[in-house]
Amino acid sequence: MDTRTVVGDQIQDRRFAGGDTLDEPVWDTLMRDVRAVGRRVKEVLRPKVDASIDAESGQIVREWDLWGPLIFCLFLSLALSISAPAQQSSLVFSGVFAFVWIAEALVTLNIKLLGGSISFFHAICILGYALFPLVPGAIFSIIVKNMLIRFPIDTVLIGWSLFASMRTLKGAGVREGRVVLAMYPVWLFYGWLGWLCVIT
Amino acid sequence: MAEENAFSFSLSAHPLALGFFLGFRLAALLTYIFGLIFTSNFVLIFIIVVLLLAADFWNTKNVTGRLLVGLRWWNESSPNGDSIWVFESADPQRVINGTDSRFFWTVLYSTPVIWGLLALLAILKFELIWLSLVIIAVILSATNAMAFTRCDRFGKANGIANSMLARSSRGLMQRFAGGLISRVYGG
Numbered sequence: 001m002d003t004r005t006v007v008g009d010q011i012q013d014r015r016f017a018g019g020d021t022l023d024e025p026v027w028d029t030l031m032r033d034v035r036a037v038g039r040r041v042k043e044v045l046r047p048k049v050d051a052s053i054d055a056e057s058g059q060i061v062r063e064w065d066l067w068g069p070l071i072f073c074l075f076l077s078l079a080l081s082i083s084a085p086a087q088q089s090s091l092v093f094s095g096v097f098a099f100v101w102i103a104e105a106l107v108t109l110n111i112k113l114l115g116g117s118i119s120f121f122h123a124i125c126i127l128g129y130a131l132f133p134l135v136p137g138a139i140f141s142i143i144v145k146n147m148l149i150r151f152p153i154d155t156v157l158i159g160w161s162l163f164a165s166m167r168t169l170k171g172a173g174v175r176e177g178r179v180v181l182a183m184y185p186v187w188l189f190y191g192w193l194g195w196l197c198v199i200t
Numbered sequence: 201m202a203e204e205n206a207f208s209f210s211l212s213a214h215p216l217a218l219g220f221f222l223g224f225r226l227a228a229l230l231t232y233i234f235g236l237i238f239t240s241n242f243v244l245i246f247i248i249v250v251l252l253l254a255a256d257f258w259n260t261k262n263v264t265g266r267l268l269v270g271l272r273w274w275n276e277s278s279p280n281g282d283s284i285w286v287f288e289s290a291d292p293q294r295v296i297n298g299t300d301s302r303f304f305w306t307v308l309y310s311t312p313v314i315w316g317l318l319a320l321l322a323i324l325k326f327e328l329i330w331l332s333l334v335i336i337a338v339i340l341s342a343t344n345a346m347a348f349t350r351c352d353r354f355g356k357a358n359g360i361a362n363s364m365l366a367r368s369s370r371g372l373m374q375r376f377a378g379g380l381i382s383r384v385y386g387g
Contacts, residue, residue: 010284013353026217026263033262064277070254074247081243090242094329097246119277 037067044129044164064121069128072135073100079138083200104128107185114182130165133157137197150198158194162187213297214267221264224256225311246333257340268300271351287351312342
């Protein structure tokens with residue numbers, strides 16, 4: 001196994017030397033990834049703050065995948081486009097979809113540029129999974145048209161998303177004085193999406 | 201003559217995997233190209249194509265690559281935040297079916313090319329809303345193509361790509377040059 005470093009990322013070539021996962025049945029591969037997605041959803045959203053479990057939970061999320069972010073993003077975009085006026089609905093859909101991915105990339109870039117010691121895809125994974133609370137918010141907005149009712153509920157959901165993502169990012173290893181600088185785009189991100197759920 | 205026969209399903213060692221591989225890719229392409237004939241709902245087509253592209257990406261990366269040609273790649277995050285790209289190739293003793301290999305590499309490389317042409321078309325027709333979808337397709341298929349090429353550094357991919365390019369360009373050059381020469385010298 002040889003390791004090289006290219007633009008900050010490492011590259012490893014490995015020769016498969018035995019073991020059973022190269023020829024495993026497809027069902028096993030599928031189920032492994034499905035269960036991993038489920039574990040990650042539970043992990044990112046768990047409201048308990050228990051220091052002793054943090055190491056293990058860190059490991060679970062560190063093996064990142066983008067299925068959760070994709071599914072939540074699709075649901076969010078769909079829900080927002082359904083409650084948008086008819087002639088705008090495809091624009092709203094593609095707008096929200098593009099916004100979510102581009103904003104996640106920018107927020108992650110911000111964290112990396114501030115010296116954050118978190119991998120790019122790992123951060124996007126966390127931000128995407130923490131979108132989950134906003135999805136019922138957007139679906140709720142389809143049913144309830146009154147903004148005064150939507151507002152407090154969406155505020156709570158934004159708070160949940162923020163809490164989940166910040167707890168999992170844990171400051172992402174940026175230096176002491178810069179944690180707020182790294183985190184406020186995250187607040188803007190969820191705040192903006194929550195606001196869309198309110199005004200749609 | 202042997203080359204033509206090599207693209208038949210019956211010679212494949214993993215026909216089901218090959219079928220799914222081709223199926224997802226073709227489905228994504230056809231839905232994009234012909235979706236508007238059946239429904240005018242952009243959102244629906246977008247969602248279907250994105251889901252098919254994601255399914256194809258996962259399938260190619262995790263199933264097709266390792267079953268057809270014994271290659272696999274992934275990305276790990278190390279605890280201090282580094283991103284590690286791992287490219288794994290199978291034991292040289294492992295027998296890789298020739299048909300599988302030919303099918304795999306041909307389709308792997310031609311898919312990003314086709315989506316790239318569709319992107320060009322979308323730009324020329326100024327349909328920017330569809331361009332976002334095509335860009336996603338290009339990124340996903342190109343990522344798989346590049347990653348598997350990297351896995352196979354010492355292997356067959358370059359041989360097959362070179363031979364296909366040589367055959368097609370030799371044919372084209374012959375026809376083009378032949379016509380030109382006959383017009384210039386034939387009077």
